[in-house]
Amino acid sequence: MSTVALAKCPNYDSPGLDRALELLLEPLCGMGAFVRPGQRVLIKPNMLSGHAPERQVTTHPALVLAVGRLVRQAGGSLVIADSPAIEPFGRVAAKTGLAQTASELGAELRELTEPMPAPAVPGAIFKGLQLARLALEADVIINLPKLKTHGQMLLTMGVKNLFGTVVAQRKSEWHLVAGVDRPAFANLLLDIHQALRPALTILDGVWGMEGQGPSNGRPRHLGLLAASADALALDLSLCRLLGVPLPSYPLYLAARQRGLLNPEVENPRLVGDPAAEFAVADFKLPDLQSVGFLPRPLARLAQRHLVSKPVARPGRCRACGQCQKICPAGCLSLEREGPRFDYQRCIRCYCCQEVCPEDAIAFERGLLLKTLQRLGR
Ligand code: SF4
Ligand code: SF4
Structure with missing residues (x-):
């Protein structure tokens, strides 16, 4: 047991x-x-x-x-x-x-x-x-x-x-x-x-x-x-x-x-x-992007177009480079204003957000999440 x-x-x-x-x-x-x-x-x-x-x-x-x-x-x-x-x-x-x-x-x-x-x-x-x-x-x-x-x-x-x-x-x-x-x-x-x-x-x-x-x-x-x-x-x-x-x-x-x-x-x-x-009644969960229910080729397409994407939060980046180092798709570059993302190649793994010590990366909610939230999911 x-x-x-x-x-x-x-x-x-x-x-x-x-x-x-x-x-x-x-x-x-x-x-x-x-x-x-x-x-x-x-x-x-x-x-x-x-x-x-x-x-x-x-x-x-x-x-x-x-x-x-x-x-x-x-x-x-x-x-x-x-x-x-x-x-x-x-x-x-x-x-x-x-x-x-x-x-x-x-x-x-x-x-x-x-x-x-x-x-x-x-x-x-x-x-x-x-x-x-x-x-x-x-x-x-x-x-x-x-x-x-x-x-x-x-x-x-x-x-x-x-x-x-x-x-x-x-x-x-x-x-x-x-x-x-x-x-x-x-x-x-x-x-x-x-x-x-x-x-x-x-x-x-x-x-x-x-x-x-x-x-x-x-x-x-x-x-x-x-x-x-x-x-x-x-x-x-x-x-x-x-x-x-x-x-x-x-x-x-x-x-x-x-x-x-x-x-x-x-x-x-x-x-x-x-x-x-x-027991906790009001524990705040993160926003998840749900594409796992789709067939794999569609999931990739959905990931690119429907789910939330990482975006830079202006004025916060200190150019430490950690997000760039961890990005498994190699689709993140650092510019003077902060990180820049190649969304065609981004796999939405959220590693960059996870490691950023300055909280300089946020998510722009994708269409899927917005729709699900509108439907009250
Ligand atoms: S990890 Fe954060 S602070 Fe460091 S370069 Fe990337 S966005 Fe800027
Ligand atoms: S979400 Fe993942 S793949 Fe996309 S930019 Fe961040 S680390 Fe790279």
Whole structure:
């Protein structure tokens, strides 16, 4: 039976956070159920980009510290690792507070750099998947996602957080392959999750992000920690708490189509603090552009003409070049006034918006979205 534990945690202060974490893991039999002495444990936080913890873009360092201490007590050796979207790893580690955390824990802090073939997973959609060696060779993965909205996947939580094990330059390649339609990207994420099977996922929902996440949304206080040995079950439970209908969640649809769902995953046993206390009625989701229901050639056409397109927000660009570097289609150039887009080649992957540190890229709503909104969808 899949189990998802929930615990109230109003802030990141110690010792309240440590106590909340203890209560959270109690019904899952504690950290000792996941980590044995001598095992090499990889902690995978969300280190998307170099923002201070208060921006709520990345997993809070206090949670990483508290989890790291429990791993140490259980006898595991620790490595904290991720592959930020574009900024140098050292800068992201410093700004997010995770460099300091790793030093307090005496843990290794490593960038996920070396790709190697992932083991074949029955039913995988993407063949030839390459993931970071460090993740594939760890004895145990502890997945520490941040609860945020996501322009392509609606929400980023447990399953999506593992996309960070795709090393940096290959992220763009996968975006190019999977950026055409959301179901393909959802399937890629499920393949990664199946290949890595994290032993434990602990979600940082003390403060999450709503609106135009995963980096330019608004911080939202939720006061929640959630944990499960099954990241997909955790994600689906969180959708329910946030009032997100499961059929609107791309990962749910892809998992259902692949036969990965069973009653246990769809309706896991909820333990810990009562779920009703975490229900949120007004969580603001991002605008999604829905072309996944069209045949592939039409989807491309629709993507070009109907869905929202990235546009520059005047006066904000500081010419850092990050959007240009990450653009998988190579269709973005930088001019004096800011970024310029070649819409014929743009695949609407929204990576540029995701990485822009100045919030200098917005979306001009496409005809499809405007029509759907007019129809009250
Ligand atoms: S749009 Fe943003 S990411 Fe691109 S160059 Fe300007 S500030 Fe940097
Ligand atoms: S311009 Fe932006 S949305 Fe378009 S392909 Fe490049 S990164 Fe993706």
